[in-house]
Amino acid sequence: MSIRIGIYGYGNLGRGVESAIRQNADMEAVCVFTRRDPSSVKTLTGIPVFSTDKAIEMVNDIDVLILCGGSATDLPEQTPKMAQYFNVIDSFDTHAKIPVHLKKVDEVAKKSQKTAIISVGWDPGTFSIARLYSSSILVDGKDYTFWGKGVSQGHSDAIRRVEGVLDGKQYTIPLESALSTVREGKTPEFTTRQKHTRECFVVAKEGADLNKIEQEIKSMPNYFADYDTTVHFISQKELKENHSGIPHGGFVIRSGKTGLNGENKHVIEYSLKLDSNPEFTSSVLVAYARAAYKLNKEGICGCKTVFDVPPIYLSNKSREEIIASML
C-alpha cells in the first residue's frame, strides 16, 4: 500500500512536491489543499484540489501532510494546527525562530500521537546535517557555509520595492577566493563582504533615474550595503529569457586538525548545484515524509528535526538492500 500524501499549499513548493511524489513508487499524492478558490487551481498531475477548510475531514485518507506555505506567517500557524490531525512535514526556515516553532509543534504532536518533522529542505536541511556530521567528526575545526550561485527571493523582492523598478532578480554568489582559502584548510574570519557578492538584474520603468536606482540598491541596509553589489539594467524581455529560473546551491566546508599536536589537516565539503531550488527542496520534503510515516508506525511521536532521523528512514529500499548496495 502506498504512503498517501496531502499537499497543503500550492505554490512552487507544492508543485515540486506533486512531481517529486511521482518519482517515488511507494507514494501517492492524494490531493492539494488551497486557500484560493479550489475551482481556480489546476494541478500538474490532475489530483483533486480542496479548500484548506476541508483538510480535517480527510484525516483517514492521508498518511502525511506536507505543508508548503511560507515561513513568515503560514507555517508558524499551520504546522502546529495541522499536527493535531496529521503527521506533518514543513520547511520552516527562519533559523532564529526554529526552537520556538519546534516547541509548539512538539507539544501538539505529542498530544495527538503524530509525528512532525520541521525545517526540512537544504538550509535548514541537508546543509544542517552536513554541519552536524562534520563538526562531530572534526572536533577541532571550523565550518563555513556559502550560498549560491543562486536566486535569493528576499533580495529580488527588495529590488522590486525600489522606486522606478519594474522587475528584478538577484543572485547571491560565493567568492572563489574565500572558497579556495577554506578548501586549503585555513580557518580565517571573513567579513560579510569577503564571502559573497550580489549581482542584480533590474528592469527600470521608462524614464527612471538609473543612477539613483543603482545607488539605492547598493546602499540598502541588511540586504546589500555590506556586500559588493553589481547592478545590470536589462529589458523585461531579457529578464524573462535569461533569468526566469530559480537555481541555487552552496557549500558547507569544514576543515579541522587531528593528531596529538594537530599536525594533520582535513577538509570535508558538501555542496549542491540546483537548477530548481523549490523542486530540490520538495524532493527532500518527500523523503522526510516517508521517514515521518515510518517513525509514526513505530510509535515515535512529537516534533523531530533532520538531526533526529536515522538516514535509513529516508529510503524506499529495504535495510538489507541498502546495506548490500550502499555501505
Next chain:
Amino acid sequence: MSIRIGIYGYGNLGRGVESAIRQNADMEAVCVFTRRDPSSVKTLTGIPVFSTDKAIEMVNDIDVLILCGGSATDLPEQTPKMAQYFNVIDSFDTHAKIPVHLKKVDEVAKKSQKTAIISVGWDPGTFSIARLYSSSILVDGKDYTFWGKGVSQGHSDAIRRVEGVLDGKQYTIPLESALSTVREGKTPEFTTRQKHTRECFVVAKEGADLNKIEQEIKSMPNYFADYDTTVHFISQKELKENHSGIPHGGFVIRSGKTGLNGENKHVIEYSLKLDSNPEFTSSVLVAYARAAYKLNKEGICGCKTVFDVPPIYLSNKSREEIIASML
C-alpha cells in the same frame, strides 16, 4: 562522567583513536589492548597497555571498545567475540562481506544486550551516508564514487611483492575529466580506466631490471592492468622524504533530475581531502563510539550501521544547542 573507551589493537588506527579521544572532552581513553608483549608497546599519551587476554576482565572499566584491527582476519573474529562483553565499534571494510559480518555481530550483541556499530569510517562510513541521503532525495539519478588522491595500502603492498622492488608507494588519482563530466549532471557509464589512474613510486634493488619491474606492475591483474598506471623509480631517501604520509580522500557525486518531465538537473557532492587516512577514520570511530554509548543507555542493542544512527547521537552537544546553532 566521561565515556570510557578501550582501544583494541594499536597500529595506525589505534594511535589515531587515542589522539582523537583527547579532542573530545566527554571521553577518556582507558587503555590499549595488544597481542604483542604489552611491555614492548609505548602509547602516545601514556595510557596503560594490556594483553588482549585481559580485556574481558575489564568489562566494568570500559563503556565502549573500539576495535582497531584489520578487516581481512582480525575483525571477522574479534568484533563478534568482543560484542559478548562490550559495546563495540569497528571499521570492517570488506564491502561484500558486510552482510555476513553484520548478522554474526547482531546475534551476539542482541544476546549480550550490547550495542555494536560496524563498518565505521569514510568508505564504508561517511561516503555510504552520502550515497544514502543523496539517492533518497534525488530518486531519479545516478551516483559515482571516486577515491583519491591518496595512498592505497593494498596496492602499495602489491608493488612491494614484485621481484626486484625494495619499497614502494601507490597513489590512486581520480580523473579530472570524469569528475567534471559527473559534476555537469551527466550520467555516463565509465570504464575502470576512465575513472581513476594509478601512480607508483618505486625503490628498486641495486641492479634490478627496471623495465621488467615496470611491466610487471602495469600488467598486474586486478591491481593495475585495468588502469593507466605510471611508474616512477626513486631513491629510498626520496620515498621517505616525499611519500611517507598517508593522505587520502575522494568524492561521492550524485546527479539527478526533478520536475514532471525531468527538466531540472541537480548535483549533490560530498568530498574529503585528508592528510591522514587513519587519523580521519579514527575520528569517525570515536564519534560513533559516543553514539553506541548513548544508544545502549537507551536500551537499543544489536548490530547497527551508520545508516541506522541518527546524526544527533554523534555530537557531544545538547539537542537544544545543536538545533540553535546548526539547524
